Amino acid sequence: MQNNGSYQMRTDLALEARESISEADSELRGVRVEEYYHEEEDIHVTKVMIDTKNAAKAMGKPMGIYVTMEAPAMVEPDDGYHREISQRLAEEIRQLLPDMEIEQSILVVGLGNREVTADALGPQVVDNLFITRHIVKEYGKAAYNCEKMNLVSALEPGVMAKTGMETAEIVKGVVTETAPNALIVIDALAARSIRRLNRTIQITNTGIQPGSGVGNHRNALTRESLGVPVIAIGIPTVVDAATIVGDALEKLLEEEKDLAGIKCREKQKLNFAELNNMYMTGKDIDAVIKRVSYTVSEGINIAVGEAFLPE
Amino acid sequence: MQNNGSYQMRTDLALEARESISEADSELRGVRVEEYYHEEEDIHVTKVMIDTKNAAKAMGKPMGIYVTMEAPAMVEPDDGYHREISQRLAEEIRQLLPDMEIEQSILVVGLGNREVTADALGPQVVDNLFITRHIVKEYGKAAYNCEKMNLVSALEPGVMAKTGMETAEIVKGVVTETAPNALIVIDALAARSIRRLNRTIQITNTGIQPGSGVGNHRNALTRESLGVPVIAIGIPTVVDAATIVGDALEKLLEEEKDLAGIKCREKQKLNFAELNNMYMTGKDIDAVIKRVSYTVSEGINIAVGEAFLPE
């Protein structure tokens, strides 16, 4: 509930949204599900749209669009940093951004802690962006020889243990002062399963809502709290330790039929206090973060930089 | 005048202030100069106080206090990171801060570019601060077992080339949102002489005023622009390339008496365009920055953390 460590984990809401949709739900009024598969790139996209307040209540999630891109190739080394994934990511981002026919000012926020490898996704994405706002402000669009271009700015707010401030306080202040038209927020997520690590990209236009609605809204990065659209992009890079222990146990118990009866009792006991501040990640996490962050920043560069081309 | 590089240099105003005070000036009404020497630590302190608008106009600097600590030991390795210098720095900081008898909320801002060694002073100072604001906000002072304590927060805004935003925009937004009582801003400076590199600490309560009054106030970090007192701490870590070439030439010409007549003409020509985006620094700058930033952050920790002691 409270976390003063230097690494605060959010779980992957978008993925959850998709999975919690049972057959019954999908016939629920107000919920639409679309799926498509890009064969050439081996990318599977699932899009869940929650369109009404009733549906949001039934789903336990805010109204909005939740996109999950499953791209197994992302974990594997590649000469060109998987530009094909960046291209598809750019398409999804552009659909969630405000009217891209006119010029927009986009602030990209890289959440997380640069000093903790598995949490450095946001900061590393920000490192590779093509930043233009200051140039256009100073010299005008002429600097880039094009009639129309977006203003891109970026912020790495840092973590509360190092700043003493809520991330939302810092972001809100900067949004108020620089008045972007939209935010893109990047964060590393905690997956609920090892199999998803570094393989999926979650994109949503509902922003970031920590604490799953437990009343603590001071940390929210949403259109409601900030006054502008907020696209959140997340990639699961760690697994919560308690989750993984629970999963392992469950798998075991499933195979032992004679234990089925005590399942509930046991799962309850798995709330080992000592696992609370732990996370699990892969041994090659440094190489993965470096590669994946490049794929994401290229995706953003393509999505908001396309206007650079003379028209 | 404009700089889109990732490293923007400010020259050392405080030092300048002291040096530009000729004998005549010091009898000027509204300017006071104090000097004292801490023999044990070999630290020489000069304090220039500009008290009136007339004096400020005559001096070409804002009203306020300009402190220069000369500590030759600072460049040399030391087992304890020169705690004696941190102590003296803390004393000077406390004199410029608002009423420290009551609790204060202090925001420390580390200017500069972490990726450029000579410009990493601000970010590295911020790395070693004792941050308390979030703890006190969450648990109250009880968390530290003391009746009174300051709230310390910290921000590393980054450089314009990477954020697309003026530093002042970011800082102003965060100040508005988190409402600290005072700011302490740290920055690496460009010295006018190699002899001063990494040997002096400049402290002023006039904040940071870029562009030396050329009308460009959007970058100011001052009480006027931010609404709260701003203490600026700077250490010269580089020398401007054009300056050093000019100085070398001047030195030479002084020795060549027959050249005295052409001095002006020559100095004028030294505005080599190609030197404009260059800076000069020492070959051991990585070790120096690491050591000096620790001395400064300890100074700040002592200055604002003293209230931690139970009273």
Added chain:
Amino acid sequence: MQNNGSYQMRTDLALEARESISEADSELRGVRVEEYYHEEEDIHVTKVMIDTKNAAKAMGKPMGIYVTMEAPAMVEPDDGYHREISQRLAEEIRQLLPDMEIEQSILVVGLGNREVTADALGPQVVDNLFITRHIVKEYGKAAYNCEKMNLVSALEPGVMAKTGMETAEIVKGVVTETAPNALIVIDALAARSIRRLNRTIQITNTGIQPGSGVGNHRNALTRESLGVPVIAIGIPTVVDAATIVGDALEKLLEEEKDLAGIKCREKQKLNFAELNNMYMTGKDIDAVIKRVSYTVSEGINIAVGEAFLPE
């Protein structure tokens, strides 16, 4: 068995050694156990000495000395980086080093991957060492104004995924070329229990022997393989994921008496392939590694630098 990731874990042999000593063992000829407690610093030291080949065979470990310092304070922030722990560490190191009455040339090797926070202990220890070999070689001892002093050098060999070479190949080459009298090797370890994370320092004069004797000796860093004494210092900073899942399950099963009978079967199944390349660590690992590495490097500086004092 094989690991091509960029983070290779060794488990904590010294700790194991202590724990595997049952009462019966301790009466074994050739095994001595000493324990002492430094009350002021709250440091518990256990020393296991395996003196004979028979005892080594019985214990399944090489002959030598295994020291475990338990210092619970190490995980907590402290103004002075726990100098009291560094002092006690220095004492233990000196007892294992060759004759320190005469000058020695010591090579410190920082194992691990700087880019993976939990594995950066070795590289960060090396960052804070007081290196003297090159100075003495160039200017003689006169440079330090002392009659006797050790030559300290340091190496950060990197990990196989980035070098393409076994660590042992790199270290052996450097030892052959620079001929130190002894090695001190630092490494982050995988603990078998969360409770031990970042709380104990393991010191042994048996060096590093990967693969627990399975015949693969090409990676050994030992007196046998390198020709000089090798002191290994390790601190558990991660927990192996498979281990933690196993432990959690065992704890659970212990409480469910009716499950006791199926214990073995279940534990067998816990060898989930997907956990093989995972590790678990604390969310504040960045702050912990920074602090602990400083404590260790100060310990080494005290141990091998004491001769600097004029006698």
Added chain:
Amino acid sequence: MQNNGSYQMRTDLALEARESISEADSELRGVRVEEYYHEEEDIHVTKVMIDTKNAAKAMGKPMGIYVTMEAPAMVEPDDGYHREISQRLAEEIRQLLPDMEIEQSILVVGLGNREVTADALGPQVVDNLFITRHIVKEYGKAAYNCEKMNLVSALEPGVMAKTGMETAEIVKGVVTETAPNALIVIDALAARSIRRLNRTIQITNTGIQPGSGVGNHRNALTRESLGVPVIAIGIPTVVDAATIVGDALEKLLEEEKDLAGIKCREKQKLNFAELNNMYMTGKDIDAVIKRVSYTVSEGINIAVGEAFLPE
């Protein structure tokens, strides 16, 4: 002559070689000069070949090949890290490497200090290499599905101030132990002119010979000292401070005809001691190093990795 700082500069021998070739020289027996221009990529290549001992003596440089690639585009941002420059660099490297028709084992050495931005070229090049030696050793070529492939390994030896060892000691030890067929050594250079900064790549098969032959051979990284061919690749990233002051002065004096007579005297005096440990670099050096190091590592990957393609 001696330098204990953490940043040791080598000047750019290859470039010097080209420039010191006057018309007379080029008719010298034993010296051949070739120049060609790649129009599409705007890359100018100059190749100086010193073929005889007499020519080497006359030129004051070892026998061998000195290639200078002038690629003005290299300083400018580019979407694809200037792959066209990497391609041309790869061609030049391959011509200097041993017989690439058969499999080779290549050790790439990244010289310099990662902590000093302008000196981080070597370490950053090494970060982006495609390392294969350990994979092939463990699994055979089958791991890459190709009949023939080179073994690539890499080393970042660090600087003497941090290791206490000469770079040559470390490299020699590793070469002896791992027996590569050839070395590629990368280093940041000190240019003699600002105009050359980050714009040229120097490639030579004479290795690295510090001290310009003043008798100090302990630092040499050459075929003679290491027993295998050594290709050195260098890029000028800094300007020596004393050089730049001298150049500025010279330029000035050229314009002042009446000063011509005192030229020599003045230049002599410019040996300011205080400039000895200083260097000058550009304010955007962090972005430049990041980009250029990528171009070089891709060049190496192409040069030695081509064999990966199934034949």
